[in-house]
Amino acid sequence: MNYERLFSEIRAQSETRHDIVHGILLKRAEGADSHQLIRFLHGGMNLNQKEINITTRTILSAAKDAEELAGRVFKWVNEASLGIAEFFESNDKKTR
Known part of the structure; x- marks a missing residue:
């Protein structure tokens, strides 16, 4: 598993989630497929x-991607927890 790629996907999906959750609806035309949001970003x-x-x-696609x-x-x-457990088990056997 490529962990850097996994972490990069987490960051990207986090940004999308923030857009959806924290975006403020500006325009919603009745029957429109697309809606305009604005999200305020703070930095310092x-x-x-x-x-x-x-x-x-x-939104549905983002939810499926997140799942x-x-x-x-x-x-x-x-996998990481199993690897850590195996490491400690093997070290424990060596010290007996």
Whole structure:
């Protein structure tokens, strides 16, 4: 498993989630597929804004991507914990 790629995907999906959760609806045309959001970004003393165009399909896709990524993260955590357990078990056997 390429961990750098996994962490990069986590960062990217985190940004998308923040856009969806923290974006403020600016325009919603009745029956429109796309909606315009704005998200305020702060950095130090500056307040910037990010304009976001989003669709229901985009939100659903982001949710599916997050579910898939969560499964991969849990698999990675499980593999890491098994590796750590094996390490300690083998060291414990060596010291007996």
